[in-house]
Amino acid sequence: MMNIIFLCLGSRGDVQPYVAIGKTAKESGHNVTICSGKTFKSFVEQNGLDFQACSLDLMEILQTPEGKQIFEEGMKHPIKSIRYARRVINPLYRKTMTEFYEACHAKDVIVYHPKAFGAVDIAEKLGILCISMPPIPIIYPVSEFPNLAITTRNLGRFLNRLTYKLANLGAESNNIKDINHFREEELNLKKRKSGEYTINRNGNLIPIIYPISASLFTDTKEFKEKVYLSGFPMLDDNILLDQETEEFLKNGQKPIIVTFSSMPLHDSESFLKKIADSLLAGGNRGIIITGNSGIKMSSDKNLLMKEFIPHDAVFGRAKGVLHHGGVGTMAAALRSGIPQVIMPFNVDQPFWAKRLFDLGYALKPLKESDSEDEFASRFAEMNNKDVIFQAERIAAIIKQENANRKAVSYIERLYKEWDKCNE
Known part of the structure; x- marks a missing residue:
């Protein structure tokens, strides 16, 4: 001992x-x-x-x-x-x-x-x-x-x-x-x-x-x-999702998760509109986890806004995830077996964005300033069978x-x- x-x-x-x-x-x-x-x-x-x-x-x-x-x-x-x-x-x-x-x-x-x-x-x-x-x-x-x-x-x-x-x-x-x-x-x-x-x-x-x-x-x-x-490391804390999130997940197609933790956006209002429009353009539903990013918007039938949701509890029930590339969020995305795309801000995030893209475990990285078409394109790529296969393959390795x-x-x-x- x-x-x-x-x-x-x-x-x-x-x-x-x-x-x-x-x-x-x-x-x-x-x-x-x-x-x-x-x-x-x-x-x-x-x-x-x-x-x-x-x-x-x-x-x-x-x-x-x-x-x-x-x-x-x-x-x-x-x-x-x-x-x-x-x-x-x-x-x-x-x-x-x-x-x-x-x-x-x-x-x-x-x-x-x-x-x-x-x-x-x-x-x-x-x-x-x-x-x-x-x-x-x-x-x-x-x-x-x-x-x-x-x-x-x-x-x-x-x-x-x-x-x-x-x-x-x-x-x-x-x-x-x-x-x-x-x-x-x-x-x-x-x-x-x-x-x-x-x-x-x-x-x-x-x-x-x-x-x-x-x-x-x-x-x-x-x-x-x-x-x-x-x-x-995996913390098996068996956290249950709140009722609002559960209802949203049950009543429609799998959503795309957007989360940036505490990373501050340059223009949160403009960025939020771009995300909402790019999701809608592909017929996608979305969950935006706001954290401290400065994003503020009301939920509707296709877009759920939440300040915090445990990543391991929700990623596996999503179609894909767009995130900032923090190592903890990245690990949860890899474990989930769903396609991911990283929009890095600073420190280690650009490194993970490039490395996972080079290895074939993430889509081409995005920037906050990229166009609505660029975001919609990544969301569309989450339907690609090869992209889904790679996500499932690395998840199986990590879980073992x-x-x-x-x-x-x-x-x-x-x-x-x-x-x-x-x-």
Whole structure:
């Protein structure tokens, strides 16, 4: 039996893989704690896991007008974003490191999100195993494609690998002063350089789990050798759909789902009209999951507007899905076995849009500015037998991966090896 703690910061999409794997770990006899922002307390505890709150709560920050503006328009106002980070985010990070340290006492294994600064430093102080689990392939240098945070353009094998080193060096740069203060004042450790513990810990490679499907990376040699791909974790929470959604699904042909989560649209009113018209042009019904995208419209007999619907509960009952390309939404779309098209916004989304299109698992990506005809064309392609066959084929592969169990088994194996080396 292990005492495992998962340190994770971010959105629901960031936290859910840890909860899914943690739930399976508990079912396997281990003690599991999730340490994250208090927004996720009920979500974690409803899944039977222990919860420890930390001060840095991204979802709470996004509810504030200033935080929402920085998240949506940060690239347009870099100076303002930097000042906000120094005034609001960095002090919360510093406080969170102390809370992480307190939560990690009497634990055997730390599994951490890259945003959880201080995780490796805490593991060093406590002399315990730590495992990096980024939700997207953004840490370990590979030659097949560049770091997603820098570019999606293939720069060649050498430069592709270099982008990871550059990104890793800068990953903690805004917080290294606070990290070193934490190391000196609370951990009694010497200062270190920014990025020093991104993939190595005192000269040894930190184990890395990517909770993504190996079937999407059969050409990536470095993953096979240095990184463990567990598959996409699945949280089997048996959520029932609300009555309005159930009635809509039962009373007509399968709809096309449109969802962009928290991604902000440039002109939500104009875009919504384009979506509605392009669905109507092909004789399609639709469900639009608005999230925080700014979309506002009333439902009618052919178009249902909902703020939130669990993706795994509804995708499998749809004709197809148009989404933003967030890894969690993409995984749910792949599992569902229905055609998908991605309209990416930022970060890893353009990467997934291109990769799934290249592999034949998604239609050609769209942009918000594309014409109504372009959207109608993609919706029409969802009727294509070859497109449907490819969607069903990758779904069958992913469903057989047993990702949660594989991740837990890998953690168990790493702990046994660690324990043996430190006897």
